[in-house]
Amino acid sequence: MDEVTRKSIIAVFRYGVISDFVGVRKLPRGEKEKLLQEKSTCMWDIPFSGRSRISRSTILHWLRRYLKAGRSIQSLHPEEREDKGTVKSIDSETMQALLEVRRELGGPGLPVILKEAHRRKILPPDFQTSPATLYRIFQRAGTVDRKPTRRDMRRFEEETANDMWQSDALHGPRVLVGDKLRKAYLLAFIDDHSRLLPHAEFYLSEGLGSYLACLRVAISKRGVPHKLYVDNGAAFRSHHLAHVTASLGTALIHSKPYVPEGRGKIERIFRTVRLQLLPTIQDGLTLSELNRLLWEWIDKDYHVRIHSSTKQTPLSRYLADINTIRPAPKDLDDYFRKRAVRRVDKDRTLSLSGRTYEAPVELVEQAVTLLYHEHDPARVEAFWNNRSYGMLAPVNLVVNCRVRRNQHGIEIVPEAAPMSGEAASGESYGGGRLFGQGGDRHDEL
Numbered sequence: 001m002d003e004v005t006r007k008s009i010i011a012v013f014r015y016g017v018i019s020d021f022v023g024v025r026k027l028p029r030g031e032k033e034k035l036l037q038e039k040s041t042c043m044w045d046i047p048f049s050g051r052s053r054i055s056r057s058t059i060l061h062w063l064r065r066y067l068k069a070g071r072s073i074q075s076l077h078p079e080e081r082e083d084k085g086t087v088k089s090i091d092s093e094t095m096q097a098l099l100e101v102r103r104e105l106g107g108p109g110l111p112v113i114l115k116e117a118h119r120r121k122i123l124p125p126d127f128q129t130s131p132a133t134l135y136r137i138f139q140r141a142g143t144v145d146r147k148p149t150r151r152d153m154r155r156f157e158e159e160t161a162n163d164m165w166q167s168d169a170l171h172g173p174r175v176l177v178g179d180k181l182r183k184a185y186l187l188a189f190i191d192d193h194s195r196l197l198p199h200a201e202f203y204l205s206e207g208l209g210s211y212l213a214c215l216r217v218a219i220s221k222r223g224v225p226h227k228l229y230v231d232n233g234a235a236f237r238s239h240h241l242a243h244v245t246a247s248l249g250t251a252l253i254h255s256k257p258y259v260p261e262g263r264g265k266i267e268r269i270f271r272t273v274r275l276q277l278l279p280t281i282q283d284g285l286t287l288s289e290l291n292r293l294l295w296e297w298i299d300k301d302y303h304v305r306i307h308s309s310t311k312q313t314p315l316s317r318y319l320a321d322i323n324t325i326r327p328a329p330k331d332l333d334d335y336f337r338k339r340a341v342r343r344v345d346k347d348r349t350l351s352l353s354g355r356t357y358e359a360p361v362e363l364v365e366q367a368v369t370l371l372y373h374e375h376d377p378a379r380v381e382a383f384w385n386n387r388s389y390g391m392l393a394p395v396n397l398v399v400n401c402r403v404r405r406n407q408h409g410i411e412i413v414p415e416a417a418p419m420s421g422e423a424a425s426g427e428s429y430g431g432g433r434l435f436g437q438g439g440d441r442h443d444e445l
Helices: 003-021 029-041 056-068 092-105 110-119 131-141 208-222 239-247 260-280 287-302 314-319 397-401 421-425
Strands: 164-177 180-191 199-203 227-230 251-254 338-343 349-352 355-358 367-373 376-384 387-391 403-406 409-412
Touching (some): 003 029, 003 056, 003 239, 003 251, 003 338, 092 110, 092 131, 164 208, 164 260, 164 287, 180 208, 180 260, 180 287, 199 208, 199 287, 208 239, 239 251, 239 338, 260 287, 338 349, 349 367
Parallel strands (some): 164 227
Antiparallel strands (some): 164 180, 180 199, 349 355, 367 376
């Protein structure tokens, strides 16, 4: 994996950690401290790290950098270490991980703790420190064991519209594609507060491409959510989706594996679709006909019907918070562009999806990040060192053939003008004839 992609993955992860602190609603001090405590004590799957803990000071450091940089996702890229390659003392994240293992195991000896910590891969492979240092850490922390507790499961509801959307996929009926029947998949988003459906649509695939298309339509219709709550499917775990949501200022939240209770609202709307809509639909419709029936049911039935939990219609409850909703950016499509990293050759060219493009001279032999849509090969934007170098032009070999380079720069050689008069007739030119002078020599051969 290249360095640019690695930094981007780390930045997206860090945004997910601090996203609760940068929403439209300012957190009271008590709630902010409670969140910091929770985040600094829970276990994380930290990219490219053997650790699973994040200290309170680290979270606050990321938050300050993000806000100081004007909420730019690039500000969360990892900084280059000045002490790279040197031996460091034990850090707070590693200490926290060891204390957690000791509490869970009931305070065994040091060798048992280290063996278990390595087995769980919460320590770097090259972790080394003296036994005396570890014993001092345990002594300062105390020996209070953590008592097992039952998981606290409670119903919840966000305070305002677009605070959080839940999303998932549902297997639908078969639709006619050409002369064959293919299964359709329903992708849908539901607003946690109002129960309104920002968008729902049947697709021929439940993959990432279909999901991003559905998300783009949902945001263009209903604005940008602060959080997006999804399960752990392959499409929802893609780095492309994570980067899109982080760039939009949306926290991408994944539910715990095998714990669907947190996605109860999207599961209930799918159950309603199965009970009320799908029984009225027969196999054999086209995809457009199926979606037309779906949208009619949403707009004319579901959105204007009193919801059993809120005692309001989803549409009226959503519109009550219309002033707090963050509208979609004008350049929304640009947020959904794919990313690729390519190195510019010495002749200023690079290849992408079978096409060759020409880059500026200053990018020669540099690894640049390309943002593009597969359906629009004419718009490929190049970035290097967090700076845009504009759209790349496809290579024109005919034009390049007429470029003359000298010590003062380059100039374009004009095309040769067509010949006229004697030059055109060839009378003043004595060479280039296959059979020599004096007419046709074909008979002599």
